Amino acid sequence: MLEAKSTNSLESAFEANEKKTLAFYLKWVFFGRPARIILLIIFLLAIILPIFYIAMTSLKEPIEIRTSGALLPRGEITTVNWVKAFANVPLLRYLLNSTVVALVSTILVLIVAVPTTYSIIRFNTGGWFFPAWILGTYVMPPIVVSIPIFAMVKMVQLQNTLAGLILVHTMANLPIAVWLIDSYIRAIPKELEQAAWIDGYSKFETLARVVVPLIRPGVLATGVITLILSWNEFLFALILTYGVKSNTFPIGISRYIGEHGLQFGEMSAAALAGIVPIYILVFLSSRNLVEGLTRGGVKG
Amino acid sequence: MACVELRNVWKIYGGEVEAVIDASWECQDGEFFSILGPSGCGKSSTLRMIAGLEEISRGEILFNDQVVNKLPPSSRNIAMVFENWALYPNLTVYENIAFPLRVRKMPKDEIDRKVKEAAEFLNLTPILNSGVRHLSGGEMQSVSIGRAIVREPAVLIMDEPISHLDAGLRARMRDELKKQVERLHVTTLYITHDQVESMAMADRIAIMNLGEIQQVGTPLDIYYHPRNDFVGGFIGEPPMNFIFCELLQEGDQLFIVTPAFRMQLDDEGKPQFQRYSGSSKLKLGIRPEDVRVRLQPLPNSITLVTDFVEPQGDRTIISLRLNDSDILLAQVLGSLRPDVGQPVYVTFDQRHMHFFDIETGLNIKNLE
Structure with missing residues (x-):
């Protein structure tokens, strides 16, 4: 709503502006409707072209992939890459592993992040240090902690299990979840919670029954983001899992690098198979995602 | 309950x-x-x-x-x-x-x-x-x-x-x-x-x-x-006027003296000073509706110049110039509308004059 309004007012400002000064034209060139459309097209191409190229590659004969760099297949369209991709590598198992890890770790992240953030904001838990520390762990490169993490996971005998990876992903995605949920909770008027206390809710009930329903779009948007992060995660998956049993999709896809060289066609088919679930998820939740990411919360 | x-x-x-x-x-x-x-x-x-x-x-x-x-x-x-x-x-x-x-x-x-x-x-x-x-x-x-x-x-x-x-x-x-x-x-x-x-x-x-x-x-x-000057100034619209003044005794007459005027306290204004023994420098508080404005001179009235007139229909709010920086607000009947610059004759409803201690702001009625 807000977005639309500001766009309209910009538009009408251009129409209403009678003095066609240089500043006006400059503004129009950079921020006017044609400029926005061109920008949008550039962005869309940047995102769609690689995916389209992968899709086309997955439909080319293996020999053609090696000999021609053309975007569209020249010879016949074939499904051989798709069949081989699933036959040569346990792709479905990898996808299933990834789904379990991403879903469970996201649920855990949300269960921990919502009360943590609420407590930090409303009860000043941990003073200034705790929130700063959380943000600090977020900006730290994960490779720095890869060895200690490996040691810890091994200590609790969870190496090469989905559970181990779930725990590590939960930990890794907590900071960003806290950081995202922060703004949603801040947008809720404090009085709403105080009204609930006076009306008879405990602090925990207030969080669960008043705050959470109000920040639901934001929590869902955060969930989608951590789900994608977990789905894409490579480093921890690489060092913590080493078998079909627990390898996730990003690790599994490297299996197409075989003795006979890179299987580009199969790899493209597999990559596409891994992208599709995420696209469906984002498509289904796009309304919530946009609402959650733009609106930030509720006005009282 | x-x-x-x-x-x-x-x-x-x-x-x-x-x-x-x-x-x-x-x-x-x-x-x-x-x-x-x-x-x-x-x-x-x-x-x-x-x-x-x-x-x-x-x-x-x-x-x-x-x-x-x-x-x-x-x-x-x-x-x-x-x-x-x-x-x-x-x-x-x-x-x-x-x-x-x-x-x-x-x-x-x-x-x-x-x-x-x-x-x-x-x-x-x-x-x-x-x-x-x-x-x-x-x-x-x-x-x-x-x-x-x-x-x-x-x-x-x-x-x-x-x-x-x-x-x-x-x-x-x-x-x-x-x-x-x-x-x-x-x-x-x-x-x-x-x-x-x-x-x-x-x-x-x-x-x-x-x-x-x-x-x-x-x-x-x-x-x-x-009870004090804050309460006096906070309650009432238009707000209470505050004027720094000095209390002067001549025989059994009491006067309040400001740079702009000198006014004798009558039987209605005097009683609150009967047991007063504090400083003679005070802050006078008077509500605009207790300021009476006439176009003809009255006994014990002071002469002030009209600075601004705000007609409100049923009543008129008149700003009267005390000196370069201070004005006195008066709220009078709507039928009275003096011209800007016109001298008018002002008396106070002395029952409703309040005097506040300059240091503590307390109404002298509360001082023993």
């Missing part, structure tokens, strides 16, 4: 900011008690301590002679109407009003009866099933009152409940609110920065400034007998 008592209550933030300083007052059972003061005077902190939303730094708060310092808000049997109404935006009007009853696990049919009763009382029946997001300000306010009264609290706390409404609606809601609260016979604490609201609605008012209680009394008591 309950009476509320504050005994030497302090609120200190972070060990140094004193938001409420040694507040002591008592509000009777069923009384409409207003806490009035400019923003930042500590009235909201006071109320939040009474509601249990904030800890009491020092002192005691009692409901019906029971100390409630350690009780959580839900156990104090209070209800609160917030400045921004704090309605649950994802619930309907019905669900908002039913909320405190549902939390308390009341039987369904009893909830239904009580909600409908409250809705009837507040004329909310036609919109019971609509969401609260798109209600008008007045309707939201009614819903929040409905939520507050539905479980028959011992104390109803209202924190600037109508200051978000526009002026016309505010005047109407003032009457409406007063009537509703009267019918409920519930002890009401009403917090506001608007003296008009307090004067119109409250049985008694506590005026606060800079964390300290300035005066507690009935509206008229506060109006006619301000």
Whole structure:
């Protein structure tokens, strides 16, 4: 709503502006409707072209992939890459592993992040240090902690299990979840919670029954983001899992690098198979995602 | 039903900011008690301590002679109407009003009866099933009152409940609110920065400034007998005039002398000085309606020049020039409209002249 309004007012400002000064034209060139459309097209191409190229590659004969760099297949369209991709590598198992890890770790992240953030904001838990520390762990490169993490996971005998990876992903995605949920909770008027206390809710009930329903779009948007992060995660998956049993999709896809060289066609088919679930998820939740990411919360 | 008592209550933030300083007052059972003061005077902190939303730094708060310092808000049997109404935006009007009853696990049919009763009382029946997001300000306010009264609290706390409404609606809601609260016979604490609201609605008012209680009394008591210059200046519109003056005794005559005029105190103005023995330098406070303006000279009148005239129809507000920087406001009948620059003759209603100590600001009537 807000977005639309500001766009309209910009538009009408251009129409209403009678003095066609240089500043006006400059503004129009950079921020006017044609400029926005061109920008949008550039962005869309940047995102769609690689995916389209992968899709086309997955439909080319293996020999053609090696000999021609053309975007569209020249010879016949074939499904051989798709069949081989699933036959040569346990792709479905990898996808299933990834789904379990991403879903469970996201649920855990949300269960921990919502009360943590609420407590930090409303009860000043941990003073200034705790929130700063959380943000600090977020900006730290994960490779720095890869060895200690490996040691810890091994200590609790969870190496090469989905559970181990779930725990590590939960930990890794907590900071960003806290950081995202922060703004949603801040947008809720404090009085709403105080009204609930006076009306008879405990602090925990207030969080669960008043705050959470109000920040639901934001929590869902955060969930989608951590789900994608977990789905894409490579480093921890690489060092913590080493078998079909627990390898996730990003690790599994490297299996197409075989003795006979890179299987580009199969790899493209597999990559596409891994992208599709995420696209469906984002498509289904796009309304919530946009609402959650733009609106930030509720006005009282 | 309950009476509320504050005994030497302090609120200190972070060990140094004193938001409420040694507040002591008592509000009777069923009384409409207003806490009035400019923003930042500590009235909201006071109320939040009474509601249990904030800890009491020092002192005691009692409901019906029971100390409630350690009780959580839900156990104090209070209800609160917030400045921004704090309605649950994802619930309907019905669900908002039913909320405190549902939390308390009341039987369904009893909830239904009580909600409908409250809705009837507040004329909310036609919109019971609509969401609260798109209600008008007045309707939201009614819903929040409905939520507050539905479980028959011992104390109803209202924190600037109508200051978000526009002026016309505010005047109407003032009457409406007063009537509703009267019918409920519930002890009401009403917090506001608007003296008009307090004067119109409250049985008694506590005026606060800079964390300290300035005066507690009935509206008229506060109006006619301000304890200090702050109370005098805060209550009344247009505000009280303050003029620095010196008291001069000649025989048994008393005069007040300012750089702009010298005026003899008559039998109505003199009595308050009978037992006065303090400094002769004082601050004179006189309300604009107690300044009398004539176009012909009167005995003991002073001559001032008209600086500005504000006709309001039924009355005229005249600014009179005392000197280069100070003016004296007078509120007179609408038929009197002197020209700008015209000299006029001014007397004061000496019964309503207030004299304040320059250092402490206290009304000399309070000094022994």
